[in-house]
Amino acid sequence: MFDSSSIIVGLEVGTSKICAVVGELNPDSSGLNIVGLGQAKSRGVRKGEICDAPAVEEDIRNAIVEAEQMADVEIRSVYLGVTGGHVRGFNNRGVHPVVSADREISEDDVQDVIKNAKTINLPAGNHVIHAIRQHFLVDGQDGISNPVGMLGSRVEVDVHVVHGNLNRLQNAIRTVKGLQLEVDEIVFNGLASSLALLTTEQKELGALVIDIGGGTTEYVVYADGVIKHASVLAIGGDHVSNDLAYGLKVPLGRAEQLKIEHGAAFVDGLKEKSVTISNELGMPMKTVNLEHLRRIMSLRLEEIFQLIGQDLEQAGLLDYLRSGVFLCGGGARIPEISRLAEQVLQMPVSIGKTNSISGLKSALDQPEFATAIGLVKFGSFQHKKRTGKASLRDGIKTTIGQLFKRA
Amino acid sequence: MEDSTSAVSVKIFGVGTAGINILEEIARAALPGVTLAAINTDAKSLAGSSAAEKISLETKVTRGGGPGGDAKRSRAAAEENLPKLKQTCEGMDVVFIVAGLGGGAGTGIGPVLAQAARESGALVLAFVAMPFDCEGNRRLKQAQQGLEQLKSAADGVICLPNQEIFKLIDEKTSVVETFKILNGLLAEGVNGVWRLMARKGLLEIHYADLCALLRERRGDSSFATAEAAGATRSREVMDKLFAHPMLDGGKALAESDAVLVSLTGGPDLTMAEVHRVMEHINGKCERAQVLMGATIDEAFRERLAITLIAVRRGAAQIEKGELPEQETVHLEARSTDDFGSHFLNQENGARPQSRFVPPAPSMPAEKMEQLAARQTRSRKNASKMRQGQLPLEIISKGRFDKSEPTIHKGEDLDVPTYIRRGVALN
Numbered sequence: 001m002f003d004s005s006s007i008i009v010g011l012e013v014g015t016s017k018i019c020a021v022v023g024e025l026n027p028d029s030s031g032l033n034i035v036g037l038g039q040a041k042s043r044g045v046r047k048g049e050i051c052d053a054p055a056v057e058e059d060i061r062n063a064i065v066e067a068e069q070m071a072d073v074e075i076r077s078v079y080l081g082v083t084g085g086h087v088r089g090f091n092n093r094g095v096h097p098v099v100s101a102d103r104e105i106s107e108d109d110v111q112d113v114i115k116n117a118k119t120i121n122l123p124a125g126n127h128v129i130h131a132i133r134q135h136f137l138v139d140g141q142d143g144i145s146n147p148v149g150m151l152g153s154r155v156e157v158d159v160h161v162v163h164g165n166l167n168r169l170q171n172a173i174r175t176v177k178g179l180q181l182e183v184d185e186i187v188f189n190g191l192a193s194s195l196a197l198l199t200t201e202q203k204e205l206g207a208l209v210i211d212i213g214g215g216t217t218e219y220v221v222y223a224d225g226v227i228k229h230a231s232v233l234a235i236g237g238d239h240v241s242n243d244l245a246y247g248l249k250v251p252l253g254r255a256e257q258l259k260i261e262h263g264a265a266f267v268d269g270l271k272e273k274s275v276t277i278s279n280e281l282g283m284p285m286k287t288v289n290l291e292h293l294r295r296i297m298s299l300r301l302e303e304i305f306q307l308i309g310q311d312l313e314q315a316g317l318l319d320y321l322r323s324g325v326f327l328c329g330g331g332a333r334i335p336e337i338s339r340l341a342e343q344v345l346q347m348p349v350s351i352g353k354t355n356s357i358s359g360l361k362s363a364l365d366q367p368e369f370a371t372a373i374g375l376v377k378f379g380s381f382q383h384k385k386r387t388g389k390a391s392l393r394d395g396i397k398t399t400i401g402q403l404f405k406r407a
Numbered sequence: 408m409e410d411s412t413s414a415v416s417v418k419i420f421g422v423g424t425a426g427i428n429i430l431e432e433i434a435r436a437a438l439p440g441v442t443l444a445a446i447n448t449d450a451k452s453l454a455g456s457s458a459a460e461k462i463s464l465e466t467k468v469t470r471g472g473g474p475g476g477d478a479k480r481s482r483a484a485a486e487e488n489l490p491k492l493k494q495t496c497e498g499m500d501v502v503f504i505v506a507g508l509g510g511g512a513g514t515g516i517g518p519v520l521a522q523a524a525r526e527s528g529a530l531v532l533a534f535v536a537m538p539f540d541c542e543g544n545r546r547l548k549q550a551q552q553g554l555e556q557l558k559s560a561a562d563g564v565i566c567l568p569n570q571e572i573f574k575l576i577d578e579k580t581s582v583v584e585t586f587k588i589l590n591g592l593l594a595e596g597v598n599g600v601w602r603l604m605a606r607k608g609l610l611e612i613h614y615a616d617l618c619a620l621l622r623e624r625r626g627d628s629s630f631a632t633a634e635a636a637g638a639t640r641s642r643e644v645m646d647k648l649f650a651h652p653m654l655d656g657g658k659a660l661a662e663s664d665a666v667l668v669s670l671t672g673g674p675d676l677t678m679a680e681v682h683r684v685m686e687h688i689n690g691k692c693e694r695a696q697v698l699m700g701a702t703i704d705e706a707f708r709e710r711l712a713i714t715l716i717a718v719r720r721g722a723a724q725i726e727k728g729e730l731p732e733q734e735t736v737h738l739e740a741r742s743t744d745d746f747g748s749h750f751l752n753q754e755n756g757a758r759p760q761s762r763f764v765p766p767a768p769s770m771p772a773e774k775m776e777q778l779a780a781r782q783t784r785s786r787k788n789a790s791k792m793r794q795g796q797l798p799l800e801i802i803s804k805g806r807f808d809k810s811e812p813t814i815h816k817g818e819d820l821d822v823p824t825y826i827r828r829g830v831a832l833n
Contacts, residue, residue, distance in 0.1 A: 046810045085813055234813040235820050242805040243823035247832060252806060292832045299824040307815060 008032075008383060009067070010375025011078040011181075012189065013056060013172055015045045015215030015238060016330060019369060020063045020078070022071035023359070023376035025383060032380050034359030034373065036071025038063040047234045048083040048189075048216035050171050057175055064181070077182035079379040081371055082129065082172055083189040083216050085234030087164040089227075091134070092120050095156045105138065105147045105155055117159040127166035129188050134158040134226040160227045162188045185382060190218030190230050192374030197326050197352035198222060205323035209352065210308060210341070211371060212331020214238050219308050223320035233307055237331055240300050247296045248288050250277065258293060265301050265340035267294045301337065305344035318345075326352035328370035415500045415604055418442045418529075419597060422516050424449070425507025425536060427456050428586070432594035433505070434458065438601055444495060446520065448481050448512050462495065464488050464516065478549050481515030492523040501604065502529040503597050504561065509538035509546035514553030521560035530617070531561040532600060534593050537568040565628045565716065567593055571653060595632045599714025603669035603700050616698060617667070628663075628719065629653045634712040641680040644711050645687050654717070660692040663717035670701040673708030684713065692717070 006025040012018065022036030040062040044052030068075050094117025098109055118131045136144040138152035147155055173183050194209040206223040215236045221229035240263070245255035254277060262275060273290045312318050324347050327338060332351050341349040354364045354373050364373065419441055421430030427445045434443055434457050444460035447453050453461045464484045485492065496502055502524040506513030517533065524531045535557065538546045558564050569589060576585055604617060631651035635643035654660060668688055670681060681701050689697055695717070804812075807821040814820070818827065825832070 046807070047813070051810065085811065233815075233820075234811075238806065239821065239823075242807060242821075243825065246805055246823055247825060289832075295830065295832065296823065296825050299828060299830060303820075303824045 006383075007071075007073050007075075008376050008379035009075050009078045010081065010192070010372045010377075010379060011060070011064070011176065012081040012192075012372045012375060013045060013050065013060065013175075014042055014213055014371075015048055015236060016042055016213070017368070018042045018045075018056070018059045018063045019372045020060075020067040020075070021369065021372040021376050022067050022073060022075070023357075023373075023380065024071075025380055032357050032359075032377060034357060034364065034376065036067045036069075036073065037360060037362075037369070037372075038065065038067030038070060040066070042214075046215055047085060047236075047238075048213065048232070049085075049168055050175055053171070053175050053178075057178055060176065061179055064179070075181065077184045078176065079375045079382075080172060080176055080183045080186050081189040081192055081375050082164065082169055082186045083213070083218055083232055084164065084168055085216065085232060086168055087129070087162065087188060087232045089160055089162040089188075089230035091158060091228070092117050092131075092161050093156055093158050094118070095154065097154050098152055103151045103153060105150050105152055107148055109155055110136075110148055110157075113155050113157045114159065117157050118161065120161060122163055125166050126163050127169055128161055128163045129169070129186060130162040130191060131159045132162070132191075132227050134160060134228070135224075160230065162191070162230050184379060187375055187378050188218070188230060189213070189216075189371045190220040190232065191227070192372075192378055193218065193328050193352075193370045194220040194222065194227075194374070195377045196354045196357075196370045196374035197328060199355055200225070202323045202326075206320040207323045208308075208312070208321050208325045208345075210305075210325060210327050211329040212236060212304065212327065212337075213329045213371075217304055217308075217329075217331070221312065221315075221317050221321070223317065228320070229312065229315050229317055231311060233304065235300075235304055235307075236329075240297055243296045243300050244293060248293060250286065250288065258288065259297065262290055262293055263297050264294055264335040265298055265337040267291060267298055297334075298340065301331075301334065301340055302344055305341050309345050318347075321347055324348035324350065326350060328352040328367040330368045332367040416440075416442075416498060417501045417503070417601060417604070418444055418496065418499045419503040419505060420520060421445045421456070421458065422504055422506040422520060423447055423510055423512030423514075424452050425510065426505045426513055427452055427458070429505045429507075429534075429536075429590045429593050429597075430456065430458055432590045433597055436594065436598055438598065441601065446492075446512075446516055448484055448516070460495065462488075462491065477511050478515040478553060481511045482519060483515075485516040485519035489519065489523055492520055493527050496520075496524040496527040496529055499524070499527070499529040502531050503601070504531065504533040504557075505535075505593060505597060506533070507536045507538070508553045508557075509542060509550035514549050517553060518556035518560045521557060525560065525562070531563075533557050533561040533564045534596055535564065535566050536589060536593060537566060537570070539569045563628060563718070565596060565630050567596075567653070592632075596630045596714070596716075599630070599632050599669055599712075600667075600716065602671055602702055602704075603667065603714065628716050629659045630714065630716040632712065632714045634710060636710040640709075640711040641683050644713050645684060648713055648715060649691070654715075659717050659719070660688070660695070663692055663695045663719050665718040666692050666695045666697045667714075667716040667718070668697065668699040669714040670699070671704050671707050671712040671714075672701070673705065673710060674703055675708060676701065676703060676711065680711065684711075688715070 006027060008023045008025065010021045010023070017039050019039040021034060024033045024035045026033055040059040042056070042059055044050055044055035044059070050056050064075055094113050096109060096113035096116050098105055100106065114131065114133060118128055122128070135142070135158055136147045137156040138144055138147050138150055139154055144150070169186060173186065176183055190209065190211055193211040197209055198207055203222040204225045209220045211218045213236045215234065215238050217233045217236050219231060220227060241252060241256045241259055244250070244259055245252045248255065248258070250258065258277070271291065274287050275290060276284045276287050279285045309318070325341060325345060327341065327349065328351070331337065338349040338351060351367055352370060354370060357364060357373060357377065417440065419430065419433060421427040421443070424447065427447060430443055430445055442460060443458040444462060445453055445456040445458040446462045446464065448464045450463045453463055504517055504520055506517045508514050508517070513535070517535070521531045521533060535554065537550050537554070540547070554564065554566060567589070572585060572589055575588060631648055631653045633644050633647035633651060635647060637643070648654070660666065666688065668685065670684060672680070685699055804821045812819050812821055
């Protein structure tokens with residue numbers, strides 16, 4: 001194998017920042033090591049979707065270059081994170097009869113049943129991003145995680161299908177391809193974040209991951225070790241800034257700054273306190289009531305959690321979250337946000353920490369890098385699957401194929 | 408068909424010269440099992456009628472010369488002959504009264520006849536034509552009075568203001584033709600209602616249902632008929648129906664609180680057609696109670712006829728400006744109040760001068776309350792349907808102004824939460 005194939009890059013094109021993370025697969029221990037990180041301020045993205053492609057192209061280039069320099073590798077392909085208000089997830093079931101003479105379920109049967117589960121009635125122009133298998137049923141017997149080798153006449157599979165509008169997904173892919181970068185796969189941002197944050201036990205117990213980004217908030221529910229629910233709210237930190245700009249009558253940039261310096265998820269203990277903002281010459285320009293600032297912010301954040309709570313209640317998943325809620329994304333940096341989430345959702349909430357990854361300590365502890373790290377982790381699973389499964393012949397074929405693809 | 412019609416005995420009275428003319432029109436359709444009767448104070452016009460029964464109310468008062476357009480005189484003549492009128496209505500289930508209001512005979516005799524028919528136990532439906540505006544104030548005033556009296560005497564009054572005919576005719580239509588169209592319209596209406604009740608149907612309207620619907624309300628009504636043939640008949644018939652001048656572009660339907668629909672088709676009438684038509688009508692009159700019937704008639708093969716009667720509570724469309732002072736007050740009271748409040752306001756409302764008007768029904772206090780409550784509720788509903796609201800403040804969405812809005816359950820989440828929740832910052 002080539003050296004470069006053990007390098008995995010996750011690229012997240014976010015609303016506030018563009019972030020590229022380089023991971024290296026350790027061939028001996030098959031562990032993942034984060035070796036590089038590049039980021040750039042994002043200028044052409046609204047609500048998680050590209051609205052100014054040339055600006056985004058430039059920002060991606062900057063982030064990639066920074067990551068390349070740090071990791072001292074050449075980046076050829078990336079796992080691209082996608083999001084946006086159009087991305088939705090739902091559960092679906094596929095059925096397949098076992099036709100072989102001895103009624104033994106083969107690998108082909110499993111592939112067929114998953115294929116059946118993917119054939120769903122999507123709105124025209126929608127594309128399946130993921131079809132994540134939850135568990136199999138053999139002749140109605142529930143809870144089978146791998147039916148290969150079992151006997152049965154009918155195999156069914158429950159999958160969670162994440163889909164989005166094809167054209168809007170293509171926009172992100174095209175922009176990246178315009179930079180002479182290959183896109184290995186597109187990955188839903190919420191799924192990537194949850195991969196980075198959750199341990200196997202937490203997935204088994206049931207957990208909710210909320211990624212509060214700049215333009216969107218993704219949330220993913222794990223229960224019994226599998227994804228049960230994934231969705232996107234097109235609200236994020238941008239909305240908080242916008243509300244502040246409107247409510248306090250300050251420019252958007254100033255609102256953003258106020259949010260970072262004085263923002264919090266709760267109002268209490270701030271009666272009649274105010275801050276004075278000065279212009280570039282140091283002259284006082286405007287006095288802003290801190291109580292108002294926090295009230296506006298608190299209401300918006302509270303609403304985000306309420307919307308998520310309502311959605312999960314409708315899906316009947318609130319009782320499955322026994323290991324609690326994990327927050328990540330830039331929004332997780334807001335002081336006391338976990339207390340607010342606890343109050344709204346009525347369950348333990350903590351800020352998520354990436355796990356089972358080694359490397360740059362500075363990157364791993366930041367909640368806003370969870371998605372990009374998750375993308376690398378997703379890539380490493382795919383990589384392992386590919387190299388593990390490939391027979392000699394397939395291996396050569398793909399290697400040669402890749403050679404030609406890159407030339 | 409004969410068997411089915413015999414269940415309900417129907418008599419159609421043509422009252423006055425205009426009524427008799429309309430009766431001729433109805434006679435041409437030859438409705439089986441229906442007795443036609445002509446009533447007038449003028450023996451000469453009766454002689455020309457083809458009705459089976461002719462009742463002349465010639466008395467000393469009129470001296471055989473007709474009432475001369477005086478409703479009081481013909482009314483007196485009718486009251487004199489009350490036993491005779493009652494006798495002729497004996498044993499009838501439904502009595503139609505067809506008349507032209509504004510003249511002497513129709514205006515005067517109509518209400519008395521309605522009263523007599525009701526007392527003998529029949530359901531009384533009056534189909535009347537109001538005079539043209541150009542016929543003068545006196546006739547119009549007399550017609551209004553007659554209509555009011557008729558409304559309080561009959562179970563249902565379906566009124567065709569002749570003025571409406573201008574929507575149907577053009578510049579070149581002759582006077583003779585115009586009257587023919589008018590007579591035809593009323594005849595069609597009678598025909599349609601009769602079909603509704605008498606013919607055995609796929610979906611039958613019970614005679615009792617019809618009585619209940621009309622007796623409860625006693626408002627004024629408008630009606631429309633339409634007919635179409637061919638493969639697209641159900642669509643065509645709807646277009647024609649809603650274009651009908653009497654429905655005022657669907658306004659009459661929206662205002663009505665009971666709608667009677669009678670469909671007549673050949674044996675090839677499909678359920679899908681009935682469904683399509685009814686869906687349309689139901690959509691136009693959401694507030695109304697809809698009563699429908701569908702009948703099959705061999706003669707209607709390939710065709711579809713629809714008769715629609717919309718009953719309004721009060722809300723008489725009356726040109727108030729042309730009426731004398733005390734009359735206006737009275738009519739306004741009628742037009743805004745419904746049947747229930749008519750009894751509530753019995754003391755101050757002007758009464759018909761006839762001695763045949765029954766004493767006001769006694770009403771227990773709780774019933775009065777009930778009626779009053781119903782009145783306010785229905786009015787509240789009506790206002791809710793029409794009232795729109797303009798946004799008071801236009802909220803800028805700042806940087807999300809140009810992006811696709813985030814709509815969740817009809818709420819635009821791009822608008823700051825504190826504004827949507829109405830939290831005040833002071």
